[in-house]
Ligand code: SF4
């Protein structure tokens with residue numbers, strides 16, 4: 447049975463070391479949401495990825511994502527796909543220790559439906575990812 451993880455919005459994943467990668471579409475969407483020009487958003491909120499092959503969100507001094515304020519994501523409606531996909535479409539070894547998402551066994555159809563709702567991916571896209 448697939449295991450779906452219900453996010454408890456603890457925001458631990460917004461504080462982990464690492465990087466939130468952005469594609470061009472996400473950059474444009476977040477800039478528009480913040481009412482910034484794309485260039486201005488890139489200058490003020492992004493940095494090069496570790497591999498220098500693209501952009502990622504900046505971090506605050508304590509390592510938390512630049513958009514985490516008072517335990518809330520201030521760009522929630524337009525947050526990057528990487529954020530939406532965790533923890534049901536990707537996770538890394540050891541993340542279970544910090545993530546408070548509640549696991550529950552569900553049917554495959556329910557897993558696809560719930561994950562589609564959480565990630566805003568189409569059910570077909572979710573099925574394609576879990577088949578890989
Ligand atoms: S964009 Fe939002 S959800 Fe993603 S890491 Fe930053 S604060 Fe968390």
Ligand code: SF4
Nearest residue numbers: 453454457459545547
């Ligand atoms: S995915 Fe996990 S770590 Fe991130 S906010 Fe939800 S419960 Fe917390």
